Amino acid sequence: MYNIGIDVGGTNLAAGIVDEKLHLTAVKSRKTDREADTEGLVRAMTELACDLLAESGISSSKVHSLGLGVPGTANRETGYLEYANNLPNCVGNLCRGLEESLGKKVYFDNDANAAAWGEYLACDNPPDSFLMVTLGTGIGGGIILNRKLWRGINYAAGEMGHMTIRYDGEMCSCGRRGCLEMYASGEALIRQGRRSMEKNRDSILWKLCEGALPCLNGKIICEGARRKDAASMQVMEEYTAYLGEGLVDMINIFQPEVLCIGGGVGNSPDILMPLLEKYVAPRIYSRDSARNTQLKPAVLGNDAGIIGAAMLYACEE
Ligand SMILES: [Zn+2]
Numbered sequence: 001m002y003n004i005g006i007d008v009g010g011t012n013l014a015a016g017i018v019d020e021k022l023h024l025t026a027v028k029s030r031k032t033d034r035e036a037d038t039e040g041l042v043r044a045m046t047e048l049a050c051d052l053l054a055e056s057g058i059s060s061s062k063v064h065s066l067g068l069g070v071p072g073t074a075n076r077e078t079g080y081l082e083y084a085n086n087l088p089n090c091v092g093n094l095c096r097g098l099e100e101s102l103g104k105k106v107y108f109d110n111d112a113n114a115a116a117w118g119e120y121l122a123c124d125n126p127p128d129s130f131l132m133v134t135l136g137t138g139i140g141g142g143i144i145l146n147r148k149l150w151r152g153i154n155y156a157a158g159e160m161g162h163m164t165i166r167y168d169g170e171m172c173s174c175g176r177r178g179c180l181e182m183y184a185s186g187e188a189l190i191r192q193g194r195r196s197m198e199k200n201r202d203s204i205l206w207k208l209c210e211g212a213l214p215c216l217n218g219k220i221i222c223e224g225a226r227r228k229d230a231a232s233m234q235v236m237e238e239y240t241a242y243l244g245e246g247l248v249d250m251i252n253i254f255q256p257e258v259l260c261i262g263g264g265v266g267n268s269p270d271i272l273m274p275l276l277e278k279y280v281a282p283r284i285y286s287r288d289s290a291r292n293t294q295l296k297p298a299v300l301g302n303d304a305g306i307i308g309a310a311m312l313y314a315c316e317e
Helices: 038-056 095-102 111-121 186-199 204-208 218-226 230-254 269-280 301-310
Strands: 002-008 012-018 024-031 063-070 073-075 080-083 105-110 130-135 139-145 258-263 294-297
Touching: 002 038, 002 111, 002 301, 012 038, 012 301, 024 038, 024 301, 038 063, 038 095, 063 095, 063 111, 063 301, 073 105, 095 105, 105 111, 105 301, 111 130, 111 139, 111 258, 111 301, 130 230, 139 230, 186 204, 186 218, 186 230, 204 218, 204 230, 218 230, 218 269, 230 258, 230 269, 258 269, 269 294
Parallel strands: 002 063, 063 105, 130 258, 258 294
Antiparallel strands: 002 012, 012 024, 073 080, 130 139
């Protein structure tokens, strides 16, 4: 059997057919119409799923379920997308219309939860407890306890990016100051890198960016560190100190078996992971315990959201 996953983003709708071994056998995407209402979004997802099936040659009878990862609060009891600041017109019941148009059971969840679920299932031996932190424009997160997604009483759990690491720090979009996301997201790393470039005209980062500050990204900063550029290494050390402070808090609260790091910065694990291990290990409360949390880079990359969404049914069974 197969399952279809749709990752509903503010820019793209990306759908894929996933087999029982978590392989993505076909993918298709289209632009998200940000003006569309709930019905329009349901129609676009129905068309996308039908086109995907037609192009892949997989019969609908071989599809068990469909899963959605949505950028907002997904009330699984009612099927309502309750809050989505990127898609404000799409707040409403997404599941019922899709179930009617496709004739399949629809599961849905927050997109960060779906990605965490995908990475969790991709572990060789999925552990009992697992946290995922995704370092992108912001910081997303997902919590898996006792082999199930932990969603909180209102489906809004797992916002690890909005824990405060500096009470008088930078203003965050959530209305508070000093959130982890302001210091340890992929965007924050780029800001820190640009500040360093302005101070260090001899840094190799200028050459790697071909002289253009706006071209800087996390991958380039990691490449600078890989080449032992002093400015790049200092940026990465400061960045991992901020991120590490957040991870130590998460470990102290949950003591999970695995803490998985994903997102753009996580794509350079050879640079990021040793720095993080060095920062985190001596600071966790349980540093003298025989067993401690394993830090692990994500493995599914950008496909985590689709694969996790497709497999959401497995969180219910
Ligand atoms: Zn915040």
